[in-house]
Amino acid sequence: MRIKWFSGIRVVGLVMVLLYHFYITQFSGGFVGVDVFFTFSGFLITALFIDELQKKGTIDLLGFYRRRLVRIFPPLLLAVLVSMVFTLLVGKDFVADIGKQIAAALGFTTNYFEIANGGSYENNFFPHLFVHTWSLAVEVHFYLIWGLLVSLLGRSISRSDMDERLKLSRFRALISLLSLLFLVITFLTMFLRAFGLAEYSPIYFSSVSHSFPFFIGSFLATLTGVKNVPKNFTRRVAKWSTKQTLIVFFSSMAVLVILGLFLNFTQRFTYLFGFLLASLATAVMIYAARILHEQTPNIQEPKVLTFFADISYGMYLFHWPLFTIFSNKINNNYLAVVLTLVLSIVLAALSYYILEPLVVGKSPKLFDWDLHWNWRYAGIPLAVVGTLLLGTTVTVAAGAPKMTSLEQQLWTSHLQQDEDALRDMRELVDQKKATEYQMKKGVSVIGDSVTLGVRQAILDQITDSRVDAAGGRRLEQANAVMAKQQKKKLLREYVIISCGTNTFSDYEQRIKELINDLEPGHKLIFVTPFDGRADETWDSQKLANFERTLPDKYDFITIADWNKIAAEHMEIFVGSDTTHFAGNPEGEKLYLEMLQKAIAEAKAKPVKSNQD
Structure with a gap:
């Protein structure tokens, strides 16, 4: 019936x-x-x-x-x-x-x-x-x-x-x-x-x-x-x-x-x-x-x-x-x-x-x-x-391959990242590279799979840089990585946080926790997240908009607006999803230029002080 x-x-x-x-x-x-x-x-x-x-x-x-x-x-x-x-x-x-x-x-x-x-x-x-x-x-x-x-x-x-x-x-x-x-x-x-x-x-x-x-x-x-x-x-x-x-x-x-x-x-x-x-x-x-x-x-x-x-x-x-x-x-x-x-x-x-x-x-x-x-x-x-x-x-x-080309690249980057961690431990007491706050000069990048995909390019092009990235990483996990590096005296003067594609609705709370937990002497750079599928209702897009307001409140924060740059260059995602561009030379170039510009802008800004 x-x-x-x-x-x-x-x-x-x-x-x-x-x-x-x-x-x-x-x-x-x-x-x-x-x-x-x-x-x-x-x-x-x-x-x-x-x-x-x-x-x-x-x-x-x-x-x-x-x-x-x-x-x-x-x-x-x-x-x-x-x-x-x-x-x-x-x-x-x-x-x-x-x-x-x-x-x-x-x-x-x-x-x-x-x-x-x-x-x-x-x-x-x-x-x-x-x-x-x-x-x-x-x-x-x-x-x-x-x-x-x-x-x-x-x-x-x-x-x-x-x-x-x-x-x-x-x-x-x-x-x-x-x-x-x-x-x-x-x-x-x-x-x-x-x-x-x-x-x-x-x-x-x-x-x-x-x-x-x-x-x-x-x-x-x-x-x-x-x-x-x-x-x-x-x-x-x-x-x-x-x-x-x-x-x-x-x-x-x-x-x-x-x-x-x-x-x-x-x-x-x-x-x-x-x-x-x-x-x-x-x-x-x-x-x-x-x-x-x-x-x-x-x-x-x-x-x-x-x-x-x-x-x-x-x-x-x-x-x-x-x-x-x-x-x-x-x-x-x-x-x-x-x-x-x-x-x-x-x-x-x-x-x-x-x-x-x-x-x-x-x-x-x-x-x-x-x-x-x-x-x-x-x-x-x-x-x-x-x-x-x-x-x-x-x-x-x-x-069929066991892994996608992107997964293979990320897996290789993970192995190289482990080697860098050992190198940092050996340089832990290198005072020649320390700032007045007794921390290493250079750039610490903490990111998700997007950052992991361009990890080697960052290390090659940005002097004294260290990258710690992992697929699916969220803001609270980035904060945990930052805290661990601070405890071991490995966190460098410039701190770049490149997470957010996997964010949730508590992004404002997570950002404030990260800013508060950052020790004095650092300059903080946020990379706005980009997901080609996202509209204004998505939490990742809301996070990008929120991060753009931070420099007005904190003079030691700089924004690297990947959300805006990537949206203007969708051709770098052809053949991949609309978030990852690893392996695309033009994508790597745009990403690196953005980071270098943000670091140059941050140089003119003060570091975080004990009063911040």
């Missing part, structure tokens, strides 16, 4: 994810589209379990697992194989360690693969082509565990001597309580852990902390359902007018749009309340759509809506690797979006209407139209195409 208007919910979730990936600065909270899918999936699976118990008196767990596998795995495998062909268009940085990514995707463990490897949904140097399958992994984990628990409950209920109607009522009640229990546990896991984390990807990817939307959906299923619905729901259908139902449906949709416009992946609010609000809004949409189905018996769902709902899963699988490749290859985001959409629609439709029916031995069908083709003769060409796709995938994976 297909419920009309449920297609609208699937399409809303898909559009939100697409807008997020295509236009992240304009639709920064579109990632909650995944939570729309999670909530709807929890509802649908649980409602179907209830219907199955009512119809058959038991739940076929193995049958459920088989149906899910057949629905999920063929499109996933096709997406992986096709995507690997398109990687031939781009450099090897995009397929670095691709074999492990493929294994994680096909093994439904991408979420924990990303956690284990320190991955971030937004901040990888080169986006993993299959990072989006993290949500598929979470969904499969839900199916495995929830399916087992519900089937055990169904088995215990079916063996009882109760009346059939009472059995179903008891089953609904138990599912409802179990859903609420898991909802509270998993939501609190995300809520409480959000206070102790500076990087939120571990709780975003986790199957434990990010599974509460499923249980919101499963709880809703006990209140409504698909075929079998309780009396309270039937009475609600009679009480609501169609106009009221439409107002509720579109109001909850509006809430999702607002969340998509204003939520941000790096804001704590998103993890405390954002995902919960998105899931609750989706639950309201589901409830309203289920009522609307009953209220519109003579109205058919538009076929275009049904079509995009049918292929929504396939489009989700295909769009991310294709867009990652096209947006790198084509210096035109609009064209990359169009190509991605066209190919994703075609490939997803082929998968849903042709490949998936063939896998289960059915005749391909488009809507209600049987495609009467003689598929016996399609076996050989399909086998040839499959062999070519598999061969390309194996070839690309076998020749």
